[in-house]
Amino acid sequence: MSFNKVEEVFTLEEGKKVRLRGWIYNARIQGGLAFIDLRDGTGIVQVTIKKHELKHPSFDSIVDELKREASISIEGYIKKDPRAPKGVEILCESLEIIGKSEDYPIKKGVGIKFLLDHRHLYLRREKFQAILRIREKVIEAAEEWFRKNGFHLIHCPSFVLAACEGGATLFDVDYFGKTVHLTQSSQLYLEAAVFGFEKVYTIQPSFRAEKSKTRKHLTEFWHIEAEVAFATHEDIMNYEEDLVSYIVENVIDENRKDLEILGRTIEKPKRPFIRMTYAQAVELVNKSGIKMNFGEDFGAEAEKLIANSIDRPAFIMYFPKTTRAFYHMPHPDDENLTLSSDLYAPGEGEITTGGQRIHDLELLLKRLKEYNLNSEDYKWYIDLRRYGSVPHAGFGLGLERIVKWITGVNHIRNTIPFPRTPFRVYP
Template sequence: MEGRQVTINGWVREIRDLGGIVFVLLRDGKGLVQVTASKKDTPPESFKIIKGLAGEYIVAVKGSVRASPQAPRGLEILPLNVKIIAKASHPLPIDTAEKVPADIDTRLNARILDLRRREPNAIFRIRHEVLKAIRDYLYSEGFIEVQTPRIIAAAAEGGASLFELKYFDRTAYLAQSPELYKEQLTTVFEKVFEIGPFFRAEESHSRRHLNEFTSVDVESAFADYRDVMRLQEQLLHRIGEHISKSCREELETINVHLKPPKIPFKRYTYSEILDELEEANCRINWGEDISTEAYRRLGELHKGEYYFITDWPTSTRPFYIKPRSDDPKVSYGFDTMYGWIEVASGGSRIDEKEALIKRLKEQNLNVESFKFFLDVFDYGMPPHAGWGMGLERLLMGMLKKNNIREVVLFPRDRFRLFP
């Protein structure tokens, strides 16, 4: 490589001007390269241009490569010709050279600049590889990727947290889950998955809530909750293997040491979790959902651990989760946890039409609104199970981030609609 002539295009990340010699760090889509210009050896016009550069200018540099142990990747470019392609206005809202810190809101307001910083950039390169690992594994297990509607007429989990919209002369909603569609599709393809954005009109404004999120959904015919739990733990193990090998530089950038989780994950029943919490002076009555405070206590008890919570009270689960045959007050539902973060939720689904109608009525849902779904049960519905996993929740846990907005390119919450 040394002595070879190259042309690179990139953004100015940092300039160190020592008078007769100027060091410029250029950033492109693959990383950093150092351009070293000197008054003695660089053509005068190019040296003049380099002396006038500022952060985030886009430049094209033609020059020769020289080994330099101190430079990024051990190489530098000695410029022969320099051209400014585009200028950036100064002062910039954040420092892309990462010498001046900025709070999360300032960073999100100038998100494109923020993404040029090393740590956010590394996060989204890891996110890309996580998605690749998910798809590769599910393909290898015989799953077909599907795409379901985002504009829907009825909710999968009730209507309290739906965004309502006008659909010509009717009322429609933004989908909060692909649940009812992926269940139907198991009668055609048997094994399906979907990765895509979904929406919840929750007013919660916390470090783990978003109103637009990416869900990884799986549904499998002729399977029960135990089968899809095994699938999920194997998938999470495969993701850990892939990321620890393919993203070493990015993990080092964000100072995360990642090991594939050990499988099988521990299984705790809902009742066992309540006993654990009571011993930790955090009482939850049987039948109640687990509060945020209680989840945080679980995070202390299961720090850095993936585990399942099974046998949830039927009353706390969506209408399509199957009650246990031996005790209908308890369901075949589960949650997948990482420390205190709920990463996924799933279970065996009801596969009998009358049982499903009964559950809809118990939850005060309009049976007629679900006719399109109920009709499919007349065509032959196999036993089936599945889960939905929040991609951002998974990344938040894996990458040790305290705020879910760190792992979303352009987060949407109660107060943020731009950029």
């Protein structure tokens, strides 16, 4: 017994017999007439049930069961009607209730906490599904770009001993009586892999114990990370620009329907991306009336100002080492600066961080000492510099951050099915 998909019915001729199954997204009962918005995994279509035209079962026997999110199957035929959503409706001849639904708890006007508590049901909303389909496309496009450009997929561990981005944001885990951490980034392990594969990437979760109650922070997020052997800081920025452009272009070309559902208009990124130095960005912030000292990282207000001042993605380059982790290569003209950059999306803010890594053994040991890090914890990482080390560079792209930018949603928690924040681990 075969069923049509909702997306099919809009391409079929009037009078065509169809069989559909799915869930009631909305139901309106008017005497002996019922209008149902039937949802499946491909879309929503209006189903019209007329009491005297329903062959099986009787209208009166099922009308009280036509509740939101009840699962049903129907048979009927297509009718073109400009009054119906998208100009098509299904005139129902028979209907079966597959699974009854209680009174649906999510109603208009409920608060954010209620919606988050009922996230398992919120997944059924049309707009949220559009966001998650775009998220899926971002991953698909990224993987496609990596394959086309000769990158190899490497899976990295989630339990680690050493910090990658600073000890203050580590989650500690009791690992059979020993304290280990959840990974903040797969970068160090990807660096190990470049000496065998040259170009590597991963897409997997990272964890940051940051008590940041902002619209762009999660404690568990998905990280698109890459490392390249024989690459410079300039090389890695070029890779980032190409990848981000490829992702956005793919979403625009292939997720038009989802962008329409969200009411989102986004243009393909203008190229080349802007390149400004950290010093220039600090000057811009101060000229705009936000006080910022050289050597500080950009706060939320400064980040927003920069993001709103650009018409295309922009790299902010050469951050001071006081704002960066130990592994960043010093700038050749000023050892207090690093060959690193953040990529800002217009109207959004930082979506990637990247740069050239220290490949010299003595310099790496010096930096570990400067940062008061125990070299024993990084023994294997240091070892990479003993056996044919080469210049290399990499970056990390926050999946949820690029999805937030593309979709235009106001909070990062709306870019992931089940968000984890300092205040939420349920459901």
